[in-house]
Amino acid sequence: MAAKVEKTNEEIFRQMEETSIKLMEEFKIQDSTSKSRGYICGGGFTYKLVPVGQPAPDDDSLVYTTQPQGCDPEAGMVECVLQNSAAKKELVEYPGYPAPIPREADSPASCPYRIVEIPSKGLGMVAARDLHFGELIISERPLMITPQRTIHSIKWMDSATPRQKQEAVYFESEKIHKVALERMEPEDKEAYMQLYNSHKHDGSGPIVGISRTNAYGVFALQGDEYGGVFKDASRINHSCSPNTFRHFDRLSLSMQMYAVREIKEGEEITAHYCDPLSPYAARRKALKPYGIRCDCPACLNPAKSDKIRYRISCVKDAIPAIVKWAGNPKLPDDLLLGPSLELLKLMEDEGLQASKAYERVLYHLFLIYSALTIIGTYELSEMNIYQHKWIQLQTFRLCTREDACVQLLTDAMQVGFAAQRRSEVTMKDEPKCD
Numbered sequence: 001m002a003a004k005v006e007k008t009n010e011e012i013f014r015q016m017e018e019t020s021i022k023l024m025e026e027f028k029i030q031d032s033t034s035k036s037r038g039y040i041c042g043g044g045f046t047y048k049l050v051p052v053g054q055p056a057p058d059d060d061s062l063v064y065t066t067q068p069q070g071c072d073p074e075a076g077m078v079e080c081v082l083q084n085s086a087a088k089k090e091l092v093e094y095p096g097y098p099a100p101i102p103r104e105a106d107s108p109a110s111c112p113y114r115i116v117e118i119p120s121k122g123l124g125m126v127a128a129r130d131l132h133f134g135e136l137i138i139s140e141r142p143l144m145i146t147p148q149r150t151i152h153s154i155k156w157m158d159s160a161t162p163r164q165k166q167e168a169v170y171f172e173s174e175k176i177h178k179v180a181l182e183r184m185e186p187e188d189k190e191a192y193m194q195l196y197n198s199h200k201h202d203g204s205g206p207i208v209g210i211s212r213t214n215a216y217g218v219f220a221l222q223g224d225e226y227g228g229v230f231k232d233a234s235r236i237n238h239s240c241s242p243n244t245f246r247h248f249d250r251l252s253l254s255m256q257m258y259a260v261r262e263i264k265e266g267e268e269i270t271a272h273y274c275d276p277l278s279p280y281a282a283r284r285k286a287l288k289p290y291g292i293r294c295d296c297p298a299c300l301n302p303a304k305s306d307k308i309r310y311r312i313s314c315v316k317d318a319i320p321a322i323v324k325w326a327g328n329p330k331l332p333d334d335l336l337l338g339p340s341l342e343l344l345k346l347m348e349d350e351g352l353q354a355s356k357a358y359e360r361v362l363y364h365l366f367l368i369y370s371a372l373t374i375i376g377t378y379e380l381s382e383m384n385i386y387q388h389k390w391i392q393l394q395t396f397r398l399c400t401r402e403d404a405c406v407q408l409l410t411d412a413m414q415v416g417f418a419a420q421r422r423s424e425v426t427m428k429d430e431p432k433c434d
């Protein structure tokens with residue numbers, strides 16, 4: 001097969017422009033994009049310029065807005081393309097918005113990561129020092145936020161061919177992104193255009209290509225999903241056994257990534273681009289648009305790994321079962337402990353600590369150990385291990401420790417009362433020595 005000629009971003013865009021000029025002449029489409037700051041509303045190729053400080057018209061025009069205004073400017077500003085003014089209202093009127101980005105209270109002065117070349121993966125992120133479970137690795141605002149589905153509003157002429165339609169959609173989508181890019185500060189614009197583009201050969205323009213390669217899902221507004229492209233976090237490569245957990249904080253318009261296990265200095269920091277619990281074939285399909293042929297241990301041995309991942313994906317809420325077991329002295333003390341510990345080990349061996357299932361099993365183990373502590377089989381210290389880990393995972397979602405403790409105490413009390421009854425019944429049944 002002949003090697004593909006690598007085109008520069010400028011070449012791709014020039015080529016799109018030539019095609020689009022022909023299309024615009026043919027279909028009499030008007031182009032009036034504007035580069036002004038403030039925000040611009042537009043549908044398709046026509047935009048209305050709205051001066052800074054004035055509300056967006058209450059219609060379905062696109063809204064360009066630089067956010068968040070006047071809060072934690074050192075953390076950077078985000079160029080947002082929103083589907084309509086209702087989406088902007090939903091974003092900025094959210095209670096508590098805007099807020100400063102979360103930072104580690106006692107974080108060491110040095111940055112916990114470095115961006116370096118990773119063999120066969122391009123650039124990537126590695127730990128600059130040993131990182132511990134729960135450490136905040138990065139807290140960053142995106143450079144740009146855009147809707148995840150292709151934005152265009154072209155009204156088709158009956159005579160347009162599917163190819164012409166596709167070209168027009170790519171071109172319009174690129175132009176919409178270009179307006180946002182032109183509104184960015186020069187250094188942010190440069191950082192954006194330096195990011196990797198895995199969509200150089202499918203007709204997509206460079207700005208959209210970079211967004212499709214690098215955007216993480218951030219939030220939904222008015223039912224539309226949005227993606228954010230980051231200067232540093234977008235350099236993180238994919239793994240089917242990621243060592244980070246990520247959360248997007250709407251109030252500060254920033255994403256946090258935490259270590260979900262110990263990460264050694266120099267080790268690569270990874271994230272998931274697709275659901276790690278899905279089977280190998282589904283992961284492979286989802287990773288194809290990124291040009292990734294994953295060679296992680298799970299992808300190299302899918303027969304074994306698919307079985308394990310399927311089992312983990314079936315982990316359900318077992319709190320009612322734990323309460324029942326705790327209150328039934330006829331059931332053995334170790335009925336739930338062994339299987340739960342085995343499941344936790346399986347997840348750790350498979351590197352799935354970032355999954356919801358891991359959190360769930362930690363919680364189950366906390367409840368099981370709290371019952372066993374009351375029954376008198378175990379020391380409090382066993383229970384504490386799981387309790388601390390679970391609370392730490394809750395704080396990743398910026399849930400306060402207090403809120404996490406309230407949930408934990410409510411469930412622990414239920415299990416505790418059941419276990420108390422169990423030990424009373426057991427004591428009554430015990431043969432008397434005298």
Ligand SMILES: C[S@@+](CC[C@H](N)C(=O)[O-])C[C@H]1O[C@@H](n2cnc3c(N)ncnc32)[C@H](O)[C@@H]1O
Nearest residue numbers: 121122123196198213214234235236237238290
């Ligand atoms: C979001 S970027 C990640 C940073 C990128 N490596 C760079 O140089 O900027 C996604 C691209 O990185 C590469 N990549 C990410 N994870 C990979 C993996 N596990 N194996 C091989 N390539 C990977 C692919 O080229 C993919 O399209």
